[in-house]
Amino acid sequence: MRKFLTTTAVALAMMAGAAQAAENVEVLHWWTSGGEAAALDVLKKDLEGKGISWTDMPVAGGGGTEAMTVLRARVTAGNAPTAVQMLGFDILDWAKEGALGNLDEVAAKEGWDKVIPGALQQFSKYDGHWIAAPVNVHSTNWMWINKAALDKAGGKEPQNWDELVALLDNFKAQGITPIAHGGQPWQDATIFDAVVLSLGTDFYKSAFIDLDPAALGGDKMKTAFERMTKLRSYVDDNFSGRDWNLASAMVIEGKAGVQFMGDWAKGEFVKANKVPGTDFVCIRYPETQGAVTFNSDQFAMFKVADDKIPAQMAMASAIESPVFQSAFNVVKGSAPARTDVSNEAFDACGKKAIADLADADKNGKLFGSMAHGHANPAAVKNAIYDVVTREFNGELSAEDAVKELAAAVEAAK
Numbered sequence: 001m002r003k004f005l006t007t008t009a010v011a012l013a014m015m016a017g018a019a020q021a022a023e024n025v026e027v028l029h030w031w032t033s034g035g036e037a038a039a040l041d042v043l044k045k046d047l048e049g050k051g052i053s054w055t056d057m058p059v060a061g062g063g064g065t066e067a068m069t070v071l072r073a074r075v076t077a078g079n080a081p082t083a084v085q086m087l088g089f090d091i092l093d094w095a096k097e098g099a100l101g102n103l104d105e106v107a108a109k110e111g112w113d114k115v116i117p118g119a120l121q122q123f124s125k126y127d128g129h130w131i132a133a134p135v136n137v138h139s140t141n142w143m144w145i146n147k148a149a150l151d152k153a154g155g156k157e158p159q160n161w162d163e164l165v166a167l168l169d170n171f172k173a174q175g176i177t178p179i180a181h182g183g184q185p186w187q188d189a190t191i192f193d194a195v196v197l198s199l200g201t202d203f204y205k206s207a208f209i210d211l212d213p214a215a216l217g218g219d220k221m222k223t224a225f226e227r228m229t230k231l232r233s234y235v236d237d238n239f240s241g242r243d244w245n246l247a248s249a250m251v252i253e254g255k256a257g258v259q260f261m262g263d264w265a266k267g268e269f270v271k272a273n274k275v276p277g278t279d280f281v282c283i284r285y286p287e288t289q290g291a292v293t294f295n296s297d298q299f300a301m302f303k304v305a306d307d308k309i310p311a312q313m314a315m316a317s318a319i320e321s322p323v324f325q326s327a328f329n330v331v332k333g334s335a336p337a338r339t340d341v342s343n344e345a346f347d348a349c350g351k352k353a354i355a356d357l358a359d360a361d362k363n364g365k366l367f368g369s370m371a372h373g374h375a376n377p378a379a380v381k382n383a384i385y386d387v388v389t390r391e392f393n394g395e396l397s398a399e400d401a402v403k404e405l406a407a408a409v410e411a412a413k
């Protein structure tokens with residue numbers, strides 16, 4: 001009898017193990033800030049409700065640089081996670097290596113082709129096959145302003161460079177840090193997205209999408225770097241290495257006037273129970289109205305053992321559900337990855353994000369974010385990061401930065 005019980009227990013345990021293997025996803029991501037974790041929780045709970053357990057593999061580091069290093073090690077060791085948060089060209093690079101699975105069946109069944117915008121599909125598909133499930137659309141050319149500080153400065157939202165500088169001077173006079181910033185290459189590059197875009201949509205396209213040496217090495221680029229130097233004069237002494245969410249907290253707490261950051265920053269404001277129009281103001285970086293530099297978080301699905309594929313497909317399907325798209329993106333600060341999701345549950349900034357994206361797309365003013373891997377593959381992106389960060393930190397003059405930028409991009413292409 002005892003032997004029978006033991007044998008039964010072992011058999012049951014084995015069955016449970018097999019079930020767990022079939023109904024578990026291991027997810028590698030860099031969503032570790034308060035707002036990001038809250039959004040991720042929406043996904044975890046959604047999957048748990050469908051009987052799929054979650055093995056968490058967080059790798060801190062905004063923009064995902066560190067996460068991509070860990071991923072490389074995992075895949076090299078023959079142990080790819082089920083799903084990996086990934087940006088733009090990185091997805092295509094992994095697809096090229098043949099490391100990703102195939103989502104065609106679920107995509108066809110659910111009609112993804114019709115509802116996911118072409119701008120995202122160019123990164124969710126490789127060789128005509130679906131390889132990743134887009135979760136959202138973020139954009140980088142935003143400003144997050146402390147409302148009380150803006151009111152004290154007269155309440156006018158800056159419409160151009162001179163008005164921006166005047167506002168920053170006013171914040172300084174108020175005794176707060178004008179710009180909340182974290183000195184990390186990807187954060188410097190995020191500001192650079194907006195600064196370059198503000199000098200013209202054609203200029204952004206020539207420089208970052210077409211990698212035209214004349215744009216990368218020309219006078220306008222020099223102006224962009226000079227503006228970066230000017231902005232650098234408004235950050236505090238402790239900015240170096242600071243995480244982006246701590247910079248958001250400075251604005252939330254009224255210690256700083258503004259943060260230039262993608263709309264994941266709004267996730268931090270929302271997490272802190274702050275309300276747009278009351279506690280903070282979201283506007284586009286001056287002279288970028290109507291244009292959007294976007295990035296989309298997608299879950300790239302890796303090739304996994306056959307028994308893990310059902311859970312992987314269920315995760316992909318859950319991500320694209322319109323109900324989930326609304327619930328998740330309201331918390332994350334992003335816009336839905338589908339065009340047919342109601343904006344009703346979104347706050348004023350979210351509604352603006354959704355409308356701006358649609359307009360920019362319609363008017364040919366929607367561009368992949370250089371800083372977040374949607375303009376170029378990693379080698380080129382990292383070459384740009386390097387020059388931008390050195391110039392921002394005063395190691396290069398604007399003039400030398402322009403020369404180095406053109407040369408570094410040429411070498412990395």
Ligand code: BGC
Nearest residue numbers: 061062063064138264297372
């Ligand atoms: C991602 C966001 C994330 C941010 C900061 C971006 O690259 O797209 O989802 O919140 O990095 O970690």
